[in-house]
Amino acid sequence: MxxxxxxxxxxxxxxxxxxATGFVVDVLYPYSRSRFGAVLSERSTDPDVVRAVSQVRDLLGEPDADAVRVEKALHEWLDADVKATPLKTLQGLIWSEGFARGDLVxxxxxxxxxxxxxxxxxxxxxxxxxxxxxxxxxxxxxxxxxxxxxxxxxxxxxxxxxxxxxxxxxxxxxxxxxxxxxxxxxxxxxxxxxxxxxxxxxxxxxxxxxxxxxxxxxxxxxxxxxxxxxxxxxxxxxxxx
Structure with missing residues (x-):
């Protein structure tokens, strides 16, 4: 009908x-997981990354959290399927690069x-x-x-x-x-x-x-x-x- x-x-x-949710979970999530560390270090002055890191620190209640702590939080949120805005921001940056390179369709x-x-x-x-x-x-x-x-x-x-x-x-x-x-x-x-x-x-x-x-x-x-x-x-x- x-x-x-x-x-x-x-x-x-x-x-x-x-x-398909399965595509996101099985393809995109692992792709972003493997690149969180790189985007935090290589694009540390990118305004979107700076904002996301600040948001992670706010959510953790840890204003001095370093890149290692931030990356750990991102992995934990990904494991728990937490819809945290800074996680989604950083995933978006990583996926955009992957799509642009042709790594992802x-x-x-x-x-x-x-x-x-x-x-x-x-x-x-x-x-x-x-x-x-x-x-x-x-x-x-x-x-x-x-x-x-x-x-x-x-x-x-x-x-x-x-x-x-x-x-x-x-x-x-x-x-x-x-x-x-x-x-x-x-x-x-x-x-x-x-x-x-x-x-x-x-x-x-x-x-x-x-x-x-x-x-x-x-x-x-x-x-x-x-x-x-x-x-x-x-x-x-x-x-x-």
């Missing part, structure tokens, strides 16, 4: 929604890219909201197996420029940034807590349930759900479809 929405914009989660489920191209062609504005940093998102969409998908995307949001993904205020910030009314926004995610937050902010929300993903068995609560993007039909206020 197709789900139909009359909205102006769709906001996309990445892991478990457009792309991102993953998208087969149903995703054709549907995104169709929605974009129909005038639907596409945005991304992920716990991964904006830099990581930009590299991810620019380095897909189908080429550079960034021209399809109008905006990128993460926990730094929008806020935590399970808080309604984060979705209100995104709505304000996009200029799209809450009731004209649709959020796609596999995590029920995120869907709850989007709905609390007045958005439409659909849970994407893909076999093998971490939240598949848990389900998406009382939200509408789809197994693939093909099951979702979007029309806009100015569309005749």
């Amino acid at each position: 197709s789900l139909r929405f009359d909205v102006d914009a769709v906001v996309l989660d990445i892991e478990g929604t457009t792309s 991102s993953h998208f489920y087969d149903d995703v890219v054709p549907v995104l191209r169709r929605w974009h062609g129909d005038g639907v504005r596409l945005h991304v909201y992920s716990s991964g940093s904006v830099a990581a998102q930009r590299a991810w969409f620019a380095s897909s197996p189908d080429g550079d998908l960034l021209p399809l995307v109008s905006g990128l949001y993460d926990t730094e420029n929008a806020g935590p993904k399970q808080e309604p205020d984060s979705y209100r910030r995104i709505a304000g940034s996009t200029g799209v009314e809450a009731g004209r926004l649709l959020f796609l995610s596999d995590r029920p807590g995120e869907l709850d937050a989007a709905r609390a902010a007045g958005w439409h929300a659909v849970g994407i349930r893909r076999p093998g993903e971490p939240y598949y068995e848990q389900g998406v609560g009382d939200h509408a759900q789809a197994g693939t993007f093909d099951e979702i039909t979007i029309s806009t206020s100015g569309s005749t479809t």
